[in-house]
Amino acid sequence: MKKITLLGLLVISLSSFAQQKSTGDVTLSTNMTANLTLNNTTSKATLKLTGPSDRWFALQFGNFGAGGGMETGEDFVYANGTTLIDGNHAGYAQFPNTDASQSWTVTSNTVTSGIRTIIAERNLSTGDANDYTFNYANTTIDFAWSRRSNAGYALNNHGSGNRGYNVSVPLSASLGVDDFSLKTSAIYPNPSNGNFSIETKTGLDKINVYSQTGTLVETINIEGKSNTVEVSLKSLQTGVYLIELQNDQEKTWKKIIIR
Structure with a gap:
């Protein structure tokens, strides 16, 4: 048994x-x-x-x-x-x-x-x-x-x-090996009304938000290298944005949609 x-x-x-x-x-x-x-x-x-x-x-x-x-x-x-x-x-x-x-x-x-x-x-x-x-x-x-x-x-x-x-x-x-890089970060819900949760397997220091034309529209500094961050972008107009996730080791890009 x-x-x-x-x-x-x-x-x-x-x-x-x-x-x-x-x-x-x-x-x-x-x-x-x-x-x-x-x-x-x-x-x-x-x-x-x-x-x-x-x-x-x-x-x-x-x-x-x-x-x-x-x-x-x-x-x-x-x-x-x-x-x-x-x-x-x-x-x-x-x-x-x-x-x-x-x-x-x-x-x-x-x-x-x-x-x-x-x-x-x-x-x-x-x-x-x-x-x-x-x-x-x-x-x-x-x-x-x-x-x-x-x-x-x-x-x-x-x-x-x-x-x-x-x-x-x-x-x-394949089972593989856990990837602890920022590129595995998850953003949800996406699309959303402007409120997003970001989960990473490693610490997050800063979030830069860009328009599709490459204009920096907002920077969010994260304290304490949190692995889960709640982000509110409800002040932005509806549309597609690119966000840059950064820590002291790397950075990666994600696409979000605000409806």
Whole structure:
């Protein structure tokens, strides 16, 4: 009886930790990789995308199979040399559309030895018809990639040698190791009426609030390195804002919506 009880507790314990699924680092082409992680606890998707820093590179994701790249309405993102752009395809060999609502929030954008690494996150389901809905129950996902054939950031015909597919990429649950960085911080409710709770696994020193145009609109200093902070931004107009979370070790960005 003890053995059965202990085994049951172990299964429950393991299942409680296995709240993330990841593709791991998927090699798309030379100097280009993708890593997608779905978090069932926070209902967030995190994408790490790498590619050559001197040109645009793009990733389409969803359920489309080999040959389904650039079909009308398919969701994709691309690095334009400055940030990550959220878009949808307008059909084969047609210039894509840029989504009116940019659902991905870039938390890191670095260049090392000619390789750009972008880390961004968004909700599993954004409510935007142009966005693919990530389903945590899925066991695979399809990737299609492309990049410019030469240096430059203006979108152009990439040519047949600069595109490809990685389909049925496994999404595997893993226990992993707890991440105590600021990027794992949770903000709720979001959207809200201006009152937010921010939970971190590490201390928080300061919060900067920016408009979408990059204007600093408010700074909140946190005393005592609290892991849970109640924030009131009800004085701000309704809309989308970016908040910068800081401590003495790091900083990260999150998107909030005030209704």
